[in-house]
Amino acid sequence: MKQLLVILWLFLVFVNIASSQSSGKLHQKAILADTHNDVLSSSVLEGKDISHRLTTGHSDLDRWKEGGVDVQFFSVWTDKTPRNKEGFFKDANQEIDSLDAIVNRNPQRIILAKDYKEVKEGIRGKKLVALIGVEGGHMIEDDLHKLEELYKRGMRYMTLTWNNSTSWASSAMDETASSKSPLPGETLRDSLKKKGLTAFGKQVVQKMNELGVIVDLSHTGEQTFYDAIATVTKPVLLSHSSVWNICPVFRNVKDDQIRAVAKNGGVICINFYSGFISKEYDQRSTYLNGPGGRIIQDSLFAVSHDSATMKAQWTKYLNTELNKVRPTLAQLADHIDYIVKLVGDDYVGIGSDYDGVGSLPVGLEDVTTYPKITGELVRRGYSKKSIKKILGGNVMRVMKANFK
Numbered sequence: 174m175k176q177l178l179v180i181l182w183l184f185l186v187f188v189n190i191a192s193s194q195s196s197g198k199l200h201q202k203a204i205l206a207d208t209h210n211d212v213l214s215s216s217v218l219e220g221k222d223i224s225h226r227l228t229t230g231h232s233d234l235d236r237w238k239e240g241g242v243d244v245q246f247f248s249v250w251t252d253k254t255p256r257n258k259e260g261f262f263k264d265a266n267q268e269i270d271s272l273d274a275i276v277n278r279n280p281q282r283i284i285l286a287k288d289y290k291e292v293k294e295g296i297r298g299k300k301l302v303a304l305i306g307v308e309g310g311h312m313i314e315d316d317l318h319k320l321e322e323l324y325k326r327g328m329r330y331m332t333l334t335w336n337n338s339t340s341w342a343s344s345a346m347d348e349t350a351s352s353k354s355p356l357p358g359e360t361l362r363d364s365l366k367k368k369g370l371t372a373f374g375k376q377v378v379q380k381m382n383e384l385g386v387i388v389d390l391s392h393t394g395e396q397t398f399y400d401a402i403a404t405v406t407k408p409v410l411l412s413h414s415s416v417w418n419i420c421p422v423f424r425n426v427k428d429d430q431i432r433a434v435a436k437n438g439g440v441i442c443i444n445f446y447s448g449f450i451s452k453e454y455d456q457r458s459t460y461l462n463g464p465g466g467r468i469i470q471d472s473l474f475a476v477s478h479d480s481a482t483m484k485a486q487w488t489k490y491l492n493t494e495l496n497k498v499r500p501t502l503a504q505l506a507d508h509i510d511y512i513v514k515l516v517g518d519d520y521v522g523i524g525s526d527y528d529g530v531g532s533l534p535v536g537l538e539d540v541t542t543y544p545k546i547t548g549e550l551v552r553r554g555y556s557k558k559s560i561k562k563i564l565g566g567n568v569m570r571v572m573k574a575n576f577k
């Protein structure tokens with residue numbers, strides 16, 4: 174009996190090793206394309222050099238290699254108030270300068286691609302293929318010439334809005350805020366005069382399709398989403414969005430939106446942020462960063478009047494509490510599963526939001542960890558063909574359909 178158990182145990186160990194080896198091989202062979210990373214605005218502008226392995230942040234050239242990443246869209250992002258006094262367009266150009274500088278310093282390791290042929294060549298040359306995604310239509314400052322200028326500098330997708338609306342497109346944050354009735358003492362945001370795309374907004378979308386810039390509908394409100402999808406002539410992208418039916422937060426995508434993307438031939442790339450993956454995390458975080466947090470901070474302040482000590486204690490407490498409810502890798506894979514079950518395996522991809530988020534699922538702490546996702550999909554019985562589509566094949570298809 175004992176011998177039989179040992180044999181069984183050895184067999185299980187063997188099966189486990191064999192399957193992790195084969196998933197590792199599959200991961201290396203597959204094209205991995207991640208459509209959203211914020212390292213430019215979170216570390217590079219602060220002077221950090223991602224040519225070398227960093228001990229902070231989520232990404233650098235060494236770690237992308239280790240994670241088997243082939244294609245990375247770099248997000249060019251600026252807040253709703255510009256960094257430079259000259260404005261948003263200047264901010265965007267400055268960030269693109271910082272990416273150019275990294276590419277120029279590391280020509281053997283990274284290439285900035287501007288068309289589909291260059292993407293393929295970069296992958297064949299085993300370089301990290303960098304592409305530029307501009308996050309937020311505010312960067313073009315209501316000017317189609319500026320859209321064209323950013324295209325010339327390499328912009329290959331533009332997210333129509335970030336959390337802030339533009340004069341021509343409403344964001345998910347503003348659309349959802351305006352549909353709630355205001356609390357006592359609050360007024361509706363007056364920035365939102367009309368939901369959806371204006372006539373100029375439709376011109377922006379048409380110009381993007383004409384130039385070969387992918388229309389990215391992450392962050393946009395539902396009305397903008399449907400107006401844009403009715404206007405485009407090419408497949409759309411949601412560069413970093415997850416599933417509303419699993420985690421109902423303001424900018425995750427609903428079933429009808431998923432069906433509309435499938436009909437359009439586009440792709441939804443799953444955002445890894447804990448608060449977009451897990452409902453429990455979102456609720457805990459909303460509570461602790463809101464009313465719950467205020468009660469706890471008041472009680473801390475009653476014990477210590479030193480505000481620095483209190484702040485440190487509060488941060489420690491908040492991190493510990495939120496760490497307890499971080500989602501698992503399996504919960505992230507559930508979002509992929511959901512889209513596959515609803516519309517098939519052609520419309521889902523990876524849009525991590527590394528270096529743009531404060532919390533990630535357990536085990537997915539930085540860009541070295543993508544092989545675990547492949548392992549999880551293998552474990553769930555996905556075919557090699559399906560896994561290749563999800564890791565990057567679907568994004569490649571959308572790039573090919575959009576780029577000149």
Ligand SMILES: [Zn+2]
Nearest residue numbers: 308392413529
């Ligand atoms: Zn974002």
